[in-house]
Amino acid sequence: MGHEFRDYSRESCPTVKNILLLDSEGKRVAVKYYSDDWQAHAAKLAFEKSVFTKTLKTNARSEAEITMFDGYIVVYKFIHDLHFFVTAGDDENELILASVLQGFTESVALLLRNDVEKRTALENLDLILLCIDEIVDGGIILETDPNNIAGKVATNAVDGAVPFSEQTISQALATAREHLARSLLK
């Protein structure tokens, strides 16, 4: 879509260039770009492919990992069959990026009740998309605290929404969400 992006200099504000959530084959679950560096769809896919293959063999499960290529730094973490990535220009403070990644992974874990895997993520894609929307706005970091992020998303969730799957699973999830929302809003 024809978004216009403004690239802010590092001088004025830390900037995120994209947030990617891919599956274990490198396919998109949810992605959001905040930079004109990749305009065409093909350029985005090429970047995702190269990030995915470059990081595939690393062990980014217990701790977040980091890599640098083509003038970008990418921090990433894998949970089950999901690969989380946050990208910035190579002059960015790595630890600021890591805090964005942490906000992303942990808020997703809260929202999915620790059932962090591709299927659940797709079933609750609305939550994932809202989550990304609450973390970064047009490249600028909006919030990094996982509890705050999940809280904002959960209050916004449609009451008792039934996800796109069988009733039993969805009911279970709906209650889970309610619990979560309540515990977060206490």
Added chain:
Amino acid sequence: MAQPMLKKDDDRDDEVDYHPFFGIEKGAVLQEARVFNDPQIDPRRCSQVITKVLYILNQGDTLTQIEGTEVFFSVTKLFQSKDPGLRRMMYLMIKELSPSAGEVIMVTSSLMKDMNSKTDMYRANAIRVLSRIIDGTILAQIERYLKQAIVDKNPVVASAALVSGIHLLQTSPEVVKRWSNEVQEAVQSRASLVQFHALALLYQIRQHDRLAVTKLVTSLTKGSVRSPLAQCLLIRYASQVIRESGANQAGERPHFDYLESCLRHKAEMVILEAARAITELSGVTSRELTPAITVLQLFLSSSKPVLRFAAVRTLNKVAMTHPLAVTNCNIDMESLISDSNRSIATLAITTLLKTGNESSVDRLMKQITNFMADIADEFKIVVVDAIRSLCLKFPLKYRSLMNFLSNILREEGGFEYKKAIVDSIVTLIRDIPEAKEIGLFHLCEFIEDCEFTYLSTQILHLMGNEGPRTSDPSKYIRYVYNRVILENATVRAAAVSTLAKFGALVDSLKPRIFVLLRRCLFDSDDEVRDRATLYLKVLGGEAVVGETEKETNEFLFGSFDIPLVNLEASLKNYEPSETPFDISSVPREVRSQPLAEKKAAGKKPTGPTGPTSGPVVSAIDAYEKSLSSIPEFAAFGKLFKSSAPVELTEAETEYAVSVVKHIYDGHVILQFNCSNTIPEQLLENVTVLIDASEAEDFAEVYTKPLRSLPYDSPGQTFVAFEKPDGVPAVGKFSNILKFIVKEVDPASGEVEEDGVEDEYQLEELEVTYADYMLKVPVSNFRNAWESMDPESERVDEYGLGARESLAEAVNAVISILGMHPCEGTEVVANNSRSHTCLLSGVFIGNVKVLVRLSFGISGPKEVAMKLAVRSDDPDVSDRIHEIVASG
């Protein structure tokens, strides 16, 4: 559910790759989106459909304009629903659809209503959506609310307004700048993210006002900023203030204490930001560096890869300029060589290679060998580059380093990686004489099994130049001849040339080379056969290129310094005739900017001495053509050089005049390009009156006036001078533009009969020595240097006095001489204390000149320079020294 949401397999429970969006299709989803128009809105259902549309967009599918508009309009219907969850999804949807200006109007009133809602979530999100989609006029309507929102009690609302402010500042800065007071209040907020966003916006509002930024930093560094992110911003702003304060004067730096105190902050991101800021201070002292290095060293042993990476990356940069400051970290660094994160390991290794001493080289090389196998090519290139510079630093270690390079050359790798290795070996061969024979031998082995034509030909060329001068040239012949048997035509041709070079320099090999070359006469490729034929004749003394051995060698080894584009163009223009094509008539200067007016290839007779029709693309030829069409200039001979145009008037004055200096052997023509920017005037009989009293060697011989210069239609007037033949005369000229001005009625275009004489002062112009020098590159400086007569060499030393920097001194000398910098030597590494610069050019009279400049800088910025010149004419070598001495 009313209808099945998705197509799915019945047995999907057993299927591993079950996908909730399996089989989803844009057309069907857009059909479903009609549900938005239902009078009774089902929030859950609508949310699901929005999610599906978002999924489709997220997968890279796009909506056509019509589809987008349709979806957008039906989404706006959902504002009727009071369901907060659905509202949130709508906001997201509107942002993703990025509506057109006409569409935006449909939702602004609803969004403005939400901006004033009691629900915080509505306010925050409505602000974010609006600021993404509105233009200036709507902004004026909502400005009041945004200012309020900035100081809203709810931090989410305040942050939304502040971040929107940052975005809006790019498009409507004058509006956002009016919010300064509110933003300043928000900087004091207790909410950490609000503080961060407010500080970012406040800085951007004030960033062009240095004083305001300094005040901001001074007041905030006293404490009151709690948020780590805001603290990081403040560190960036503080180091900018330091940078702009001119830094580096003796005594305390402003705000350094603040940076240092941040090294003790709780949050690691703040510590890192501060440490990095300190290491990047210009002219940082080792005392200032120490505390920053200490915290970075602690990070090196962290359990978090991101932290280790950040630290090692910063230290790696420091090692380039202050290797000694980093040596304390060497032990921690060595343990990182085995880090499972290969980026960290690579950075650690290259840091060690920069800081290590001679005794640790062997041990390091052993560790690196184990490590090379499992890193990506791009990291390998970094390592190879580091090893090359290490070897130049410790030439005695060439044996183990060369061994390492040859080992990795044998392993798998892509072109860029192999090229980096070959380049490194070539550098070592060039700079370390002892390494030459081993290096050549390794390269020979490499081309026995090399899949890259480019590298094979490059190596064959190098062997041709270096191999015959080794102790036992015969051992290379086998490798070269194998190429003729086994490789593709390009490599075969290169191998034939290499064989010829051995034959020319090593008499004992000559008969055997002849046998080999004769076999090449039966090659299937034209180029290979042609080369073999040519070389057989040349070596056999059936003189085609020259009578003497020296000329043969010049032909084989001399660098080919004619740009291929120029040669190609000249050959295209050459028409078969009695006169053979004369290669010396091909222009040697590379012109990047072709003249706008491309003239058709001329049909002038070509002669060995007379001007030839050159390439259409080259500016000098276009000049030459237009000049030689003026009869008075036709007798001046061949145009040697035309300068780039120099402006003689300020921008945006009534008349714009620039000058191009055309240099001939015995003449200089000044071409004044004039243009008239006043529609009410017509200028006639335009000339330039020149006072050449400060240019003694010049005598004016001819002035060609410009008859008429109407508005916006540029023209030229010329003044020609005579000067002593072949002498690079210099001087200053002061100029006055003279003309008759006539009034013009711009409406009718009618010109008044009577004109008035008038004149207009122009700036001075100078003819300098650089005008007599053509920037002509050579392909291999060292070979070219060695092939010139050492007798022509003139060496002297000069003190250049106190200079701002080494780079400034180097550029000054290059521009005085007007020569072409070779091999990228015009670039001076940051902070280096010495530099060698190689220049090439052709001086008037077609004299080839090569210059070697060695610079050194002492403590108080005193620069000294050693200048060595070789040229075809020793007098010219002397002349170059005179130029430098007088410049």
